Amino acid sequence: MADTISIYNFKGGVGKTTTALNLGISWSKSFKVLLIDFDPQCNLSNSIGSNQKSTTVYQYLKKIMHDHDVNPQPEEITPYLHLIRGDLQMTHTESNNQFISFGKTMIDKLLMHFRNDYDFIIMDCPTNFGVLVKSILGASKNILIPAIADNFSLTGVQTLMTYLAAVENESLNILGVFFNMFNGNMNLSAKKYEESKENFGRLILESTVSRSIKVGEANDVGRSIEDYSPDNTAAKDFMKLSDELLAKFHSQTLNPDYIVPELLEKMRD
Ligand SMILES: Nc1ncnc2c1ncn2[C@@H]1O[C@H](COP(=O)(O)OP(=O)(O)OP(=O)(O)O)[C@@H](O)[C@H]1O
Numbered sequence: 233m234a235d236t237i238s239i240y241n242f243k244g245g246v247g248k249t250t251t252a253l254n255l256g257i258s259w260s261k262s263f264k265v266l267l268i269d270f271d272p273q274c275n276l277s278n279s280i281g282s283n284q285k286s287t288t289v290y291q292y293l294k295k296i297m298h299d300h301d302v303n304p305q306p307e308e309i310t311p312y313l314h315l316i317r318g319d320l321q322m323t324h325t326e327s328n329n330q331f332i333s334f335g336k337t338m339i340d341k342l343l344m345h346f347r348n349d350y351d352f353i354i355m356d357c358p359t360n361f362g363v364l365v366k367s368i369l370g371a372s373k374n375i376l377i378p379a380i381a382d383n384f385s386l387t388g389v390q391t392l393m394t395y396l397a398a399v400e401n402e403s404l405n406i407l408g409v410f411f412n413m414f415n416g417n418m419n420l421s422a423k424k425y426e427e428s429k430e431n432f433g434r435l436i437l438e439s440t441v442s443r444s445i446k447v448g449e450a451n452d453v454g455r456s457i458e459d460y461s462p463d464n465t466a467a468k469d470f471m472k473l474s475d476e477l478l479a480k481f482h483s484q485t486l487n488p489d490y491i492v493p494e495l496l497e498k499m500r501d
């Protein structure tokens with residue numbers, strides 16, 4: 233039975249897709265991994281995929297919605313790393329009445345066809361918090377939140393936790409927030425990290441990922457930074473993040489329902 237992980241932040245450009253790609257490639261060396269690209273921008277598919285003709289996530293959802301047989305055939309990147317491609321038409325899930333009424337259960341029904349075949353299903357989310365993201369988070373066991381320290385704020389976390397509470401998934405495990413494109417030598421980043429740790433405790437992961445131009449280069453050729461430039465600091469950072477997450481999977485549950493009141497309490501102080 234697969235562990236499902238959504239990678240989500242309502243802020244754009246924080247490294248959601250980069251994280252999905254790096255964790256996906258890294259974990260596929262020891263586990264069987266499925267990547268699902270839910271973002272209509274299709275950055276993940278364009279980076280790692282090669283078969284433009286493979287069935288897209290939108291095509292799977294349409295079949296499920298019309299009760300047609302689903303023949304799961306994700307694109308094989310390697311024998312242990314598979315991809316369900318994104319689709320520009322995923323924007324319809326926010327406006328088409330059929331999708332909206334299918335709503336909350338839409339992604340759970342999709343995952344049913346894949347859960348038994350993988351150890352991990354990693355889902356790259358779009359930024360907007362709409363029907364689709366609610367459905368993805370509703371069907372996920374875990375959420376991982378990449379963020380940028382410089383603009384990380386109490387209000388941002390509060391908004392995020394309010395969103396998560398709105399998903400009404402009582403078993404959603406918040407793996408935590410990690411800072412990407414982090415520069416610990418910069419005063420602002422270091423200060424923000426310390427402040428965040430003080431405010432949010434174990435919600436903030438120990439691992440941070442440094443900013444490196446090589447990360448973008450690796451993305452461009454559909455490789456992980458670990459394979460593309462193993463000695464790069466960001467490669468080592470992603471390995472640490474991967475270890476921290478693997479250790480965390482079954483060890484604790486941070487439920488948004490109780491984080492929200494905690495945060496509200498802090499706001500009142
Ligand atoms: N650690 C890093 N160092 C340098 N550049 C990075 C790093 N992580 C991500 N990037 C770059 O930052 C940009 C945004 O990253 P990415 O696309 O992964 O973010 P995203 O949250 O998925 O964005 P979107 O909201 O558009 O989906 C990309 O150009 C990516 O190559």
Ligand SMILES: [Mg+2]
Nearest residue numbers: 248249271275
């Ligand atoms: Mg993205």
